[in-house]
Amino acid sequence: MSITELYILDTYRARQHGDPTPPAPGAHDWQAVRELRDYRRFRAVVAGRPARGRVRAALARLLHGRPRPGC
Template sequence: MDIVQQQMLDSYRAAQHGEPPPPLPGRHDREVLRDLRRHLLGRPAAAPRRPGG
């Protein structure tokens, strides 16, 4: 099953239960990547390596 078929199935199930449809695939990708970048850059960097050591 590809992402479009899964989205259609999830939307159908939500409609049957009177719930709002799920967000479209990829809609929150930028936000997730931005948060991941902030998380990774917010950590202290490892100690720099010395050349030849």
């Protein structure tokens, strides 16, 4: 069964039982990617490694006046 077929079946079952419908497949993919990125940054800081990302790139732009490649 494909993801779409499972979603349609779950939606049908939810309507039969009066439950709220589940979110469509892919509706929260970007949120999951952001949470994974934040978790990896957190683990890096806890392990004593520098956290890479938007804040570091913004600080580099402020200090050096240009974006650093690879950040």
